[in-house]
Amino acid sequence: MSSECGTGSCETPQGTGASCGPCDKECPCGTPGCSGDPIDCALGMWSCSFFQALKAAQVDALKAKIQKAWGSKMDKAADAVLEAMGVQWQSMLAQATAKSALREKLQNLWSEGK
Numbered sequence: 001m002s003s004e005c006g007t008g009s010c011e012t013p014q015g016t017g018a019s020c021g022p023c024d025k026e027c028p029c030g031t032p033g034c035s036g037d038p039i040d041c042a043l044g045m046w047s048c049s050f051f052q053a054l055k056a057a058q059v060d061a062l063k064a065k066i067q068k069a070w071g072s073k074m075d076k077a078a079d080a081v082l083e084a085m086g087v088q089w090q091s092m093l094a095q096a097t098a099k100s101a102l103r104e105k106l107q108n109l110w111s112e113g114k
Contacts, residue, residue, distance in 0.1 A: 067074070
């Protein structure tokens with residue numbers, strides 16, 4: 001099985017977020033996919049950079065198409081998530097305030113003389 005990035009036959013399953021091939025190996029100079037030789041380091045950097053740029057371009061292309069196809073629904077979903085998370089955030093702040101007040105009361109209680 002090939003371990004070269006972008007060959008479509010990575011050792012890690014596609015879609016798992018794991019990188020493939022030489023891009024996930026470190027060499028002594030800190031450059032992925034080389035043997036310590038400066039030319040190998042440069043080749044490894046260029047290779048990985050190419051596939052990172054290709055992925056970024058694919059993501060950008062998909063973002064535009066997704067926004068065009070589902071934009072209004074996603075905007076409504078984002079509003080719903082923001083509203084719900086706002087309520088959750090306020091609840092978390094109230095809990096933190098209550099814990100802080102309890103901490104202060106206990107500290108004052110235990111700090112008092114016998």
